Amino acid sequence: MTIAIIGTGSVGAALGRGWAAAGHAIRFGSRHPQSDDVQALVASIGSQAAATPPAEAAAAAEVVALAVPWGAAQSAVESLGALSGTILIDCTNPLAAGLQPAVGSDTSGAEQIAGWAPDGARVVKAFNTTGANNMADPDYAGTPLSMFICGDEADAKSTVARLAEDLGFEAVDAGPLDRARLLEPMARLWIHLAMTDGFGREIGFKLLRR
Numbered sequence: 422m423t424i425a426i427i428g429t430g431s432v433g434a435a436l437g438r439g440w441a442a443a444g445h446a447i448r449f450g451s452r453h454p455q456s457d458d459v460q461a462l463v464a465s466i467g468s469q470a471a472a473t474p475p476a477e478a479a480a481a482a483e484v485v486a487l488a489v490p491w492g493a494a495q496s497a498v499e500s501l502g503a504l505s506g507t508i509l510i511d512c513t514n515p516l517a518a519g520l521q522p523a524v525g526s527d528t529s530g531a532e533q534i535a536g537w538a539p540d541g542a543r544v545v546k547a548f549n550t551t552g553a554n555n556m557a558d559p560d561y562a563g564t565p566l567s568m569f570i571c572g573d574e575a576d577a578k579s580t581v582a583r584l585a586e587d588l589g590f591e592a593v594d595a596g597p598l599d600r601a602r603l604l605e606p607m608a609r610l611w612i613h614l615a616m617t618d619g620f621g622r623e624i625g626f627k628l629l630r631r
């Protein structure tokens with residue numbers, strides 16, 4: 422499948438490399454598609470990858486992954502043009518200064534993004550609850566990390582679950598899109614554990630069952 426990834430930072434690069442390795446075509450949507458850094462990323466992935474302005478990348482794709490800072494999310498989404506029927510994966514975390522939440526507890530970044538997205542976009546929250554290092558390698562001594570996914574459309578979530586499995590995650594359907602109100606604070610927990618509490622980035626969440 423052709424996947425557009427908006428943003429060429431840590432998350433965009435990890436997802437692009439992983440999905441290209443799984444056989445997908447990658448279209449990075451970048452503000453500076455011809456920059457040395459973006460062209461180096463594209464070259465490192467190979468012929469399945471290209472970089473264009475965001476709207477052009479999105480127009481070519483069945484799935485669009487949004488991987489930009491929260492402060493840029495609204496303008497990035499609104500710049501994408503028509504997304505009718507397109508799956509829009511929200512990988513962002515709505516963070517303000519000091520790792521404080523940038524949205525209240527009675528909504529979520531994902532729900533705001535669904536409101537900003539053009540009619541017909543099918544928003545799924547995923548790839549926000551763990552670090553980009555784990556997106557590059559979710560294997561912990563033979564055990565795959567869980568990737569929690571939420572959204573209001575079963576078909577769209579199934580597609581995103583397969584894309585999580587393509588990276589090596591176990592996909593967990595965490596319910597409707599408003600469960601992003603839980604997944605986004607979970608990301609803040611990961612960040613605090615990893616970055617301020619001394620655990621480091623080589624940690625991740627796993628749902629156990631018995």
Ligand SMILES: NC(=O)c1ccc[n+]([C@@H]2O[C@H](COP(=O)([O-])OP(=O)(O)OC[C@H]3O[C@@H](n4cnc5c(N)ncnc54)[C@H](OP(=O)(O)O)[C@@H]3O)[C@@H](O)[C@H]2O)c1
Nearest residue numbers: 428429430431432451452488489490491493513514552553
């Ligand atoms: N880093 C992680 O481990 C991690 C894990 C889970 C979720 N997230 C979330 O995923 C999103 C992306 O994180 P990241 O770590 O990949 O960020 P990053 O390394 O800073 O990269 C973000 C990318 O977004 C694009 N962008 C578009 N508008 C921008 C603007 N106004 N300012 C800066 N960059 C802009 C840039 O690509 P172009 O220059 O090519 O346009 C940039 O490379 C964030 O919402 C973050 O909270 C991060």
